[in-house]
Each structure stands twice: as C-alpha cells, then as structure tokens.
Amino acid sequence: MDEYEVFKQHIVKRVALTPEEMTELLGGFRLKKVKKKQFIIQPDFKAMHRNYVVQGAFRSYVIGQDGGDHTIQFAIDDWWISDYNSYTYQRPATMFVVALEDSTLLQIDYETEQRLKAQYHKIETFFRIGAERTAAYHQRRIISALTQTAEERYDAFLEAYPSAAQRLPQYAVASYLGMTTQFLSQIRKKRLGKKLN
Amino acid sequence: MDEYEVFKQHIVKRVALTPEEMTELLGGFRLKKVKKKQFIIQPDFKAMHRNYVVQGAFRSYVIGQDGGDHTIQFAIDDWWISDYNSYTYQRPATMFVVALEDSTLLQIDYETEQRLKAQYHKIETFFRIGAERTAAYHQRRIISALTQTAEERYDAFLEAYPSAAQRLPQYAVASYLGMTTQFLSQIRKKRLGKKLN
DNA sequence: CGGATCGTTGATCAACTTCAACGGTCGTGG
DNA sequence: CCACGACCGTTGAAGTTGATCAACGATCCG
Numbered sequence: 001m002d003e004y005e006v007f008k009q010h011i012v013k014r015v016a017l018t019p020e021e022m023t024e025l026l027g028g029f030r031l032k033k034v035k036k037k038q039f040i041i042q043p044d045f046k047a048m049h050r051n052y053v054v055q056g057a058f059r060s061y062v063i064g065q066d067g068g069d070h071t072i073q074f075a076i077d078d079w080w081i082s083d084y085n086s087y088t089y090q091r092p093a094t095m096f097v098v099a100l101e102d103s104t105l106l107q108i109d110y111e112t113e114q115r116l117k118a119q120y121h122k123i124e125t126f127f128r129i130g131a132e133r134t135a136a137y138h139q140r141r142i143i144s145a146l147t148q149t150a151e152e153r154y155d156a157f158l159e160a161y162p163s164a165a166q167r168l169p170q171y172a173v174a175s176y177l178g179m180t181t182q183f184l185s186q187i188r189k190k191r192l193g194k195k196l197n
Numbered sequence: 198m199d200e201y202e203v204f205k206q207h208i209v210k211r212v213a214l215t216p217e218e219m220t221e222l223l224g225g226f227r228l229k230k231v232k233k234k235q236f237i238i239q240p241d242f243k244a245m246h247r248n249y250v251v252q253g254a255f256r257s258y259v260i261g262q263d264g265g266d267h268t269i270q271f272a273i274d275d276w277w278i279s280d281y282n283s284y285t286y287q288r289p290a291t292m293f294v295v296a297l298e299d300s301t302l303l304q305i306d307y308e309t310e311q312r313l314k315a316q317y318h319k320i321e322t323f324f325r326i327g328a329e330r331t332a333a334y335h336q337r338r339i340i341s342a343l344t345q346t347a348e349e350r351y352d353a354f355l356e357a358y359p360s361a362a363q364r365l366p367q368y369a370v371a372s373y374l375g376m377t378t379q380f381l382s383q384i385r386k387k388r389l390g391k392k393l394n
Numbered sequence: 395c396g397g398a399t400c401g402t403t404g405a406t407c408a409a410c411t412t413c414a415a416c417g418g419t420c421g422t423g424g
Numbered sequence: 425c426c427a428c429g430a431c432c433g434t435t436g437a438a439g440t441t442g443a444t445c446a447a448c449g450a451t452c453c454g
Contacts, residue, residue: 070344072340084332117322118322124325128321128324135285136281139269141335142269149441181401186442189402346410347409368431379436
C-alpha cells in the first residue's frame with residue numbers, strides 16, 4: 001500500500017479534515033527511508049523533525065553518567081517518535097533515536113509544523129490530540145515504573161505490546177523496562193518452567 | 198491580587214488572545230477553594246476538571262497492589278494537575294488528587310474545554326502548548342527514573358524545585374522520587390554531616 | 395570463515411526495602 | 425486551653441531485589 005495512504009488513515013482516526021487541509025497536512029511531511037542502525041536524532045543536535053513510523057522499528061535512548069544505555073521509547077508501525085524536549089523547545093537533544101530495522105518514516109520539520117498549526121485550526125487540533133495522548137502514555141509509564149517490580153513490568157509489557165515484545169531485541173526491552181538484560185533473562189527462564197513461550 | 202489576574206498572566210505567557218477570546222477562556226473557569234486533605238479526584242470517578250492551581254499545593258497518587266502509596270505529580274502555585282488518563286479519555290480515574298494545603302483552584306470542565314477549543318483556534322493553541330509541555334515534563338521524569346539512583350534523584354529534585362522541597366511533606370517527596378521515607382531520611386542524614394541544610 | 399553482537403548462566407555484591415520502635419508536633423474534642 | 429491520639433520524620437538491623445562481574449554458546453553478517 002502507498003505510504004501516504006497508511007498515514008491518511010491515521011489522521012482520519014483523529015480528526016476530520018477538508019480535502020484542502022488534508023492536502024496541506026500531507027504536503028508537510030516528507031518520506032524518508034532509513035537503514036537498520038541509522039540514527040535520526042543524536043545528542044547535541046537539535047531534533048529537526050517529528051517522525052511518524054509508516055513501517056519499521058525505532059528506539060530512543062539516553063546514556064547515563066555510568067555509561068549505561070536506557071531506552072525511553074519504542075516506535076513501531078503507526079507510532080510517533082522524537083526527542084520531545086528537544087523538538088518542543090528547539091533545544092539540543094539529549095537522546096539518540098536509532099532504527100532497529102530498515103524503516104520508512106514520514107517526517108515533518110518544526111517550522112512547517114508551526115506554520116500549518118497556525119494556519120489551519122483543525123491541524124492544530126490534530127497535533128493537540130497527539131500531544132495529549134503522548135502525555136497520557138508517559139503518565140502510564142511513570143505509574144508502572146513507580147508501582148511495579150521488574151517482573152510485573154515485564155508482564156505488563158507483554159500484555160500491552162505483545163507484537164513489540166516479539167519483534168524487538170531483548171536488550172532494548174530490558175532497558176525500556178529499567179532492568180539489565182541478565183535479569184530479564186532470569187525472569188524468562190523462570191517462565192519457561194511454568195508455561196511454553 | 199485577584200485570582201483571575203494571576204491566571205491571566207499565565208495565559209499571556211503562552212499565547213496572545215483577543216479581548217473576546219480572553220473573556221471566553223477565563224469565563225470557562227470557575228473558582229474553587231478547597232481545604233487541606235480534601236480530594237478533588239478519586240478512583241472510579243471520572244476526572245471532571247482540568248485544574249489550575251492559583252495558590253496552594255496538591256498531590257496526585259496511586260495505590261499499588263501492595264497497598265503502597267506512589268506520588269505521580271505535585272502541583273503548587275501556577276501549575277496544572279489532573280488524572281490525565283481519566284480526563285483526556287473521559288474514563289474512570291485511577292488516581293487520587295488531594296490538597297496538601299488550603300488552596301485556590303481555577304477549574305474548567307471537559308465539555309466546556311472541548312467547546313472552547315473547537316470554537317477558538319487560539320484557545321486550541323493554548324491547550325496544545327500545555328499538553329506538549331506536560332508530555333515533555335513527563336519524559337524528563339521517565340529519564341530521571343531510569344538513569345539515576347535514589348540519591349541522585351533527590352539531588353536533582355532539590356535543584357529543580359527548591360521551593361517545593363521546602364514546602365511539601367517528606368513522605369510525599371519520597372514517594373514522588375520512588376523511594377521509602379526511611380531511605381530519604383538516611384540520605385538527608387548523610388547530607389547533614391557535609392553541609393548545613 | 396571469523397569477528398562482532400546477542401542472549402544466557404551463575405556467583406558475588408550493593409542499593410534499597412522492610413520491620414520495629416521511638417520522639418516530636420499538630421490538630422481536635424472535651 | 426489542655427490532653428490525647430494521629431500523623432510525621434527518624435534510626436538501626438535484617439532481609440530482598442536486582443546489579444555487577446565474568447565467562448560462554450549461538451547467531452548474524454560481511
């Protein structure tokens with residue numbers, strides 16, 4: 001299927017646009033193909049784009065002062081990803097965002113987004129809804145981090161994102177859940193005894 | 198100072214409104230005074246309002262299955278607070294939001310907010326900016342939770358919100374930082390040896 | 395084929411929790 | 425306005441969760 005068609009479906013689910021608005025919004029995005037292991041955002045560079053993942057998988061992470069690697073977010077098909085502190089405030093990034101597979105993105109740059117939001121009320125609405133959902137999603141993650149043990153977080157992850165759990169490398173899942181790969185391995189071992197898979 | 202005047206200053210910092218838009222937006226909010234220990238949101242009830250704190254202090258928290266109490270957010274003067282998963286999606290809340298001091302709020306209800314956003318482009322912009330900031334703020338918290346030790350998180354908290362650290366009860370700060378009150382007490386004790394305060 | 399990357403395992407170790415007990419302060423009802 | 429109980433912060437000892445360290449096998453990819 002055509003890449004813009006996938007994205008169009010995504011838009012329609014959030015907001016009803018006139019043909020003109022739809023054309024303008026789609027026109028703001030540029031198609032980009034990236035290879036596995038390629039970076040689309042790096043620390044010290046401003047995050048230039050908000051990224052919609054048409055197809056593929058990405059991971060954003062930071063490096064702690066201990067040198068450890070901590071996953072902030074995943075994005076697979078039909079998700080968004082960026083360094084929101086960098087993009088929103090147009091400041092240098094603190095995060096890496098890297099492709100975990102060969103992927104296809106639709107990117108909008110900051111100035112274009114601002115212009116479209118100012119020009120079309122319903123495009124503003126579109127991005128407002130996105131920001132609200134991002135905020136609500138992040139809040140759920142904070143709750144999970146504060147209230148659950150490592151094992152419970154893994155269970156919850158399997159339940160919430162079963163396909164992602166299959167598709168993503170183990171080290172990335174572990175660091176997303178705030179534990180070491182070794183400890184995740186322990187958990188999985190225990191699980192094998194009780195249940196296949 | 199008049200309560201609405203404080204709020205007006207807050208609005209002006211985000212977006213430039215015409216007198217009509219300003220009147221409409223302010224008109225959407227109702228003043229509410231709450232006493233210390235009073236709840237403004239409780240689990241199983243829908244969060245009816247988005248709350249701007251004119252003056253006072255609030256705390257939102259969830260109860261884990263262990264019965265433990267986990268602070269999700271604080272809000273003191275000039276901050277917003279709600280259960281965003283409940284308010285955004287109009288579903289039953291999972292959080293408590295309680296006043297830590299006698300406080301003054303400005304509340305808008307969901308339907309009014311939707312109506313104003315639909316009617317006035319720049320009011321939509323106002324809330325969009327709020328949502329983006331909330332998302333960016335939550336992302337910083339996630340990074341902190343994943344990358345820092347308990348002691349580092351306390352340091353960062355003192356630096357980021359020195360006045361809040363003074364004003365809020367210790368048990369609330371500890372549970373916000375994801376540690377027990379006992380452990381926070383240990384950290385503070387160590388600190389006394391090195392530096393006053 | 396050979397090196398890098400990824401997941402695994404087991405032993406030791408550290409960060410943080412839990413449990414239990416105590417002193418201070420705050421607010422409330424008598 | 426005082427007394428009492430509830431709430432809050434503190435301390436120390438023992439216990440757990442999850443990290444660290446080190447080593448190995450498997451797989452992927454050039």
